[in-house]
Amino acid sequence: MVPKHLFAICLFVTSLLFVLPTDAHAYLDPGSGSFIIQIILAGIMGVMLMAKIYWKKIRAIFGQTSSQDTGDDD
Amino acid sequence: MIEDRRRAAGSFRDPSGFVFSIEGQVHRQVNQIYRDEYDQLIQSGLYDELAGDEQLIAHTEVDPERAVTEDVYRVIKPALIPFISYPYEWCFSQLKQAALLTLEIQFKALEFGMSLKDCSAYNLQYKNGKPIFIDTLSFERYREGQPWVAYRQFCQHFLAPLTLMSYKDVRLQQLLRVYIDGIPLDLASMLLPRRSWVNFGILSHIHLHAKSQKRFADKPVPLDRQTVGRTAFLGLIDNLRSAVEKLSWQAGNTEWHNYYAISNYSPAALAQKKQLVAEMLDKVTPAPQLVWDLGANTGLFSRIAAERGLRTISFDTDPAAVEQNYLASVANADTNILPLLLDLTNPSAGLGWENQERMSILERGPADVVLALALIHHLVISNNLPLEKVAGFFHRICNHSLVIEFVPKRDSQVQKLLLSRVDIFDDYNQTTFEREFSKFFVIQSKHSIADSDRTLYLMVKRDG
Numbered sequence: 014m015v016p017k018h019l020f021a022i023c024l025f026v027t028s029l030l031f032v033l034p035t036d037a038h039a040y041l042d043p044g045s046g047s048f049i050i051q052i053i054l055a056g057i058m059g060v061m062l063m064a065k066i067y068w069k070k071i072r073a074i075f076g077q078t079s080s081q082d083t084g085d086d087d
Numbered sequence: 088m089i090e091d092r093r094r095a096a097g098s099f100r101d102p103s104g105f106v107f108s109i110e111g112q113v114h115r116q117v118n119q120i121y122r123d124e125y126d127q128l129i130q131s132g133l134y135d136e137l138a139g140d141e142q143l144i145a146h147t148e149v150d151p152e153r154a155v156t157e158d159v160y161r162v163i164k165p166a167l168i169p170f171i172s173y174p175y176e177w178c179f180s181q182l183k184q185a186a187l188l189t190l191e192i193q194f195k196a197l198e199f200g201m202s203l204k205d206c207s208a209y210n211l212q213y214k215n216g217k218p219i220f221i222d223t224l225s226f227e228r229y230r231e232g233q234p235w236v237a238y239r240q241f242c243q244h245f246l247a248p249l250t251l252m253s254y255k256d257v258r259l260q261q262l263l264r265v266y267i268d269g270i271p272l273d274l275a276s277m278l279l280p281r282r283s284w285v286n287f288g289i290l291s292h293i294h295l296h297a298k299s300q301k302r303f304a305d306k307p308v309p310l311d312r313q314t315v316g317r318t319a320f321l322g323l324i325d326n327l328r329s330a331v332e333k334l335s336w337q338a339g340n341t342e343w344h345n346y347y348a349i350s351n352y353s354p355a356a357l358a359q360k361k362q363l364v365a366e367m368l369d370k371v372t373p374a375p376q377l378v379w380d381l382g383a384n385t386g387l388f389s390r391i392a393a394e395r396g397l398r399t400i401s402f403d404t405d406p407a408a409v410e411q412n413y414l415a416s417v418a419n420a421d422t423n424i425l426p427l428l429l430d431l432t433n434p435s436a437g438l439g440w441e442n443q444e445r446m447s448i449l450e451r452g453p454a455d456v457v458l459a460l461a462l463i464h465h466l467v468i469s470n471n472l473p474l475e476k477v478a479g480f481f482h483r484i485c486n487h488s489l490v491i492e493f494v495p496k497r498d499s500q501v502q503k504l505l506l507s508r509v510d511i512f513d514d515y516n517q518t519t520f521e522r523e524f525s526k527f528f529v530i531q532s533k534h535s536i537a538d539s540d541r542t543l544y545l546m547v548k549r550d551g
Contacts, residue, residue: 040101041205045308046300047239051323052314054291055234058326059319 092155096443101205103224107155113168115146116154117161121224124201125161128226133199137220142192144168144214144221163223169398170377173445174208174244175263176427176435178409179252179336180417182260185211185218186245190328192220197321202229206237208244208269209445215422234315235323239300242292243269246330250293251275253334254283257406267439272297288330338407353538360460360543363534364490365391367545368456370531371488375455379484382462386412386426392458393423400454402429431462432470453486461541464494467515468504474514474523482527482548489528489546493520498540517542 095106095113103121107114117125128134137143146163154162174182185208193203203225210222244263247270251259255278262270276297283289315323352360368375368391378399380389385408389401401424403409412426429435429448438445459481466472481489494501495517496510521530528546535542 040103041236041240043234043236043308044239044300045306046298046303047242047296048234048308049303050291050296050299051234051238054295054326055315055319055323058291058322059316060322062322062325063318065325 090153092153094155096441097209097439097445099440101224105155109153113165114149114153115163115165115223116156116159117163117224118156119158119160122160124227125224127201127228128223131199131201133196133201133226134223136195136199137192141215141217142188142195142220144212144219144223146223165221165223168212168214168219168221170213170400170425171446171451172213172425172427173263173435174248175261176429177213178406178413178426178428179249179257179260180410180413181213181218181426182208182245182252183249183331183334186241186249186331187328188218188220189241189245190324190331193324194321196226197229197317197324200229201226202235203227203237206241206244208263213425216416216420216424231317232314235320238323239272239296240269241327242272242296245269246289246292246327247272247275249331249334250283250289251278253336254279254289257336260406264435264438267444272300286330286333288326288333292327292330336410338410352536356536356538359537360492361388361391363536363543364388364458364460365395367488367490367532367543368392368395368397370545371456373487375487377454377486378456378458379452379454380458380460381429381431382459382465383412383426384408386415386424388458388460389424389426390419390421392456393421397423397456399424401426402431404428404430431466432472449484452484454484455486456488456490457481457485459489459491460543461492461494461500463491463520464498464501464504464515468501468512474520475526478524478527481524485548487548488531489544489548491524491544491546492536493517493542493544495540 090109091111093108095108098106102118103124104115104117107116134143138145144165146165149162149164151159151162174185177185188211189203189206196202204227205222205225207222210220210225211218212221213219243266248260248263251262251270259270259278262274272293276294279289279293284294368378375397378389378392378397380386380392380399380401383389383401383403384405385403386401389399389412392399401409401412403412403426406428409426409428412424415421416424416426434448435445437443437447437450463474463477466477467474481491496502496505496512496515524530524544524546526549528548531545531547533542533544
């Protein structure tokens, strides 16, 4: 490869890094509809995840208490 | 000497780098554009974590001078995948395990400040009986607020086929052969039964997702909007995981999966056949590396090869048989067997751009030893294949030895095949079988199987 081309490629790649700082690697088309539904679903599912985590914590507290009460070491 | 370096035909979509071979050995070029992401993968400890758990293919860095193009940052040499297989060749549980591994990797990546930027099922392979992620360049730095760019791809490559297999018909997986970027969600949504609408995960990720795609098609979306917080992001992945975990498929009463239970072998004949196959495999010199068991059913004879430390690809056309074979291999921690779905009369072709992105089965051969047990009658009688063509095909896929069973017309299994059709198979007899196969192979030994009319042959390939 001649140096002239190499320089051109380097310039192009470097310029890409500046022009597209966040999406340089987002080569996939995420799809408009997929993006929008994801935003809605993620909101709901994030709440569900938090509920799940807290529910587990609550169950762990009561589970521990009940196993201590009954002497069950399962 | 100039090295023979070739770019892999199927590696062109992602500008981060590409796969190429040096003297036939697989390497991956990491381009300059991917430098920061690659550094983060290595320096954050994510690579060590995933490679240590055998979830991501391990690699070594080699001299960047060996790169193919000049925008190289690193050249890496990944560990060898002994046999390449594709999602349309996996059984239900293999695809499900690959999906769950993908999501587990995504969870781990997030812990290390990274995220998967693509979610293709082709990013996974089976190695030592387990799925492993092979695309080292699929990780990008996670930017809080950004939606998951690979969400659509995960749904198309994993969730849609698994849901269709589970809710509708296991054979719908074959749509993956047609749609190389996964099953379109509108098609999946249309094919799924009504009861799938009451499953919250499927309702969300397939039905509503498909409707949203239709509603917002061709509408621009600001990609850099900070819209999905970290908890929401985790909630989405967690929900996908629980949707996949809940999917199941019971290998029902399909054509073959209870074959051994109903076949006409007496226990003594079956034991003798196993013994003979074992002896024949032991006779093959030089010691084989790769065995293809064609029409393997649930892998009874594949296990004989695998027990000898031979890497065995166990092909069958029945999804239930492949499923049972895989589950048994997992239960027995059988790392030498890879059960795969394959219709020999229409085997996996070259797919994708220029028919070269996904290899045909012929490109992935030849095998050192081919096992063709209780198979020949299905090819000749059920598929009208002349014996010469069968012999020629086996010659093509076989590097050295062929262990083949001849099943004559008077055998009850052949009689069953002839029940509903006119017998046009005058040439289907042992004499013609031996004559046609002798054109391509040298018959080394032959043994009658007790309590049956069947004969087992060990043949060695003729050159040319």
